[in-house]
Amino acid sequence: MSTSTIDPSLTKGGYHHGDLREALVAAGLSILEDGGDPTSLGLRETARRAGVSAMAPYRHFPDKDALLAAVATVGFERLRAALAAADQGGEGADREALYAQGAAYVAFACAQPGLFRLMFGGGTRPGARPQALCEASAAAYAVLAARVATLVPGASAADEALRSWALVHGIASLVIDGLVGEAVRIDPQAAAALAGRLLRLEPIPG
Amino acid sequence: MSTSTIDPSLTKGGYHHGDLREALVAAGLSILEDGGDPTSLGLRETARRAGVSAMAPYRHFPDKDALLAAVATVGFERLRAALAAADQGGEGADREALYAQGAAYVAFACAQPGLFRLMFGGGTRPGARPQALCEASAAAYAVLAARVATLVPGASAADEALRSWALVHGIASLVIDGLVGEAVRIDPQAAAALAGRLLRLEPIPG
DNA sequence: CACCTATGATTACACCGTAAACATGAGGTT
DNA sequence: AACCTCATGTTTACGGTGTAATCATAGGTG
Numbered sequence: 001m002s003t004s005t006i007d008p009s010l011t012k013g014g015y016h017h018g019d020l021r022e023a024l025v026a027a028g029l030s031i032l033e034d035g036g037d038p039t040s041l042g043l044r045e046t047a048r049r050a051g052v053s054a055m056a057p058y059r060h061f062p063d064k065d066a067l068l069a070a071v072a073t074v075g076f077e078r079l080r081a082a083l084a085a086a087d088q089g090g091e092g093a094d095r096e097a098l099y100a101q102g103a104a105y106v107a108f109a110c111a112q113p114g115l116f117r118l119m120f121g122g123g124t125r126p127g128a129r130p131q132a133l134c135e136a137s138a139a140a141y142a143v144l145a146a147r148v149a150t151l152v153p154g155a156s157a158a159d160e161a162l163r164s165w166a167l168v169h170g171i172a173s174l175v176i177d178g179l180v181g182e183a184v185r186i187d188p189q190a191a192a193a194l195a196g197r198l199l200r201l202e203p204i205p206g
Numbered sequence: 207m208s209t210s211t212i213d214p215s216l217t218k219g220g221y222h223h224g225d226l227r228e229a230l231v232a233a234g235l236s237i238l239e240d241g242g243d244p245t246s247l248g249l250r251e252t253a254r255r256a257g258v259s260a261m262a263p264y265r266h267f268p269d270k271d272a273l274l275a276a277v278a279t280v281g282f283e284r285l286r287a288a289l290a291a292a293d294q295g296g297e298g299a300d301r302e303a304l305y306a307q308g309a310a311y312v313a314f315a316c317a318q319p320g321l322f323r324l325m326f327g328g329g330t331r332p333g334a335r336p337q338a339l340c341e342a343s344a345a346a347y348a349v350l351a352a353r354v355a356t357l358v359p360g361a362s363a364a365d366e367a368l369r370s371w372a373l374v375h376g377i378a379s380l381v382i383d384g385l386v387g388e389a390v391r392i393d394p395q396a397a398a399a400l401a402g403r404l405l406r407l408e409p410i411p412g
Numbered sequence: 413c414a415c416c417t418a419t420g421a422t423t424a425c426a427c428c429g430t431a432a433a434c435a436t437g438a439g440g441t442t
Numbered sequence: 443a444a445c446c447t448c449a450t451g452t453t454t455a456c457g458g459t460g461t462a463a464t465c466a467t468a469g470g471t472g
Binding site for chain 1: 427428429430431
Binding site for chain 2: 141156159170173
């Protein structure tokens, strides 16, 4: 299969288009990066963006939800990378790494709200998620959970990790939906700072 | 305008249909209560549910987003009522009232995920929200913020309220999107219990 | 009664997701 | 080299949606 000089990494599915599946995912990401909602992410619009016929995506995805899931999977991989990078920002295994992860989580959502909304409940019913999507989201969560595990005793680590996740996810959701003030929503840095502040905040005393 | 015996409260807009505007909002709510996503909430489908022509809603709403916003406004009013009722469940001004509000918040989202998703970023761009919708969401938040204000000194009350909101909102979002385990998503009681547990959880020590 | 306006119905158009039939070109076989 | 096969992409078609424009009617007002 390799007598020709074509790069084998592009040969897979590279009959007419170089690699249409990846091109479609990239087109979908570009739509979201241009300020598009998940509702703007249509099958025809994505195909148009990839410079291909409207029905071409059906050769690579069974339906629209599968294309959206593939885009969301890339989103989770990017989120995982962003969390891991933020975690490595500090030096030791201290809480600053966790705060940095929280700030990165919110900054990610604020910088790409369309992608973030697609990743979380952006259309596909739970239970019908492809395995790759589930694995990608679990991998992202694992980065946060691992940091929490280094900070708390083993028993309550799971609950503490879930609590931290819910907190930063709630901040991110409220910010991108414009429920916490316009200034924060516009500026990803301000949103990240808010996340760090709330994460550091002591619970209600009593 | 009131020589007839018709109830004035129904006279407004009640030429042909009793009160089509309210009927459309009720039809939209019923669609969401029947397990419909916000995407299932269409203009034509809502009109069909209300037993009226497809274009009739345009006499009462300028476009689809306005109808969705009206439905979301009712959702926030219901959420506000649920939070207020949960707050009154206990007796004193203690933290149990706050925990009850958190559990009620998550239970609301879990019981009506479609409505919850519509209320928060369900289509309309932030900034284009009708004033009534903003007021309804602010009124719901005010119930939670008021309880927090009775528990913490004035300076940090705002941040503490926002932190509590983000935490319960994050839990609710993750649960209805199926990111925290199927069992919790199915059972609203289990979801509410999870909210109470995480709210009670002490922060990460250090 | 005649009239006016609010309300709802019809029709039409562009867009979308999906299915079916068609066209094309790369690769292996002879 | 000639041919066959099948994966890939295109075209056409259908039902559904949101929206604009036009028509029809019900209810109160003079």
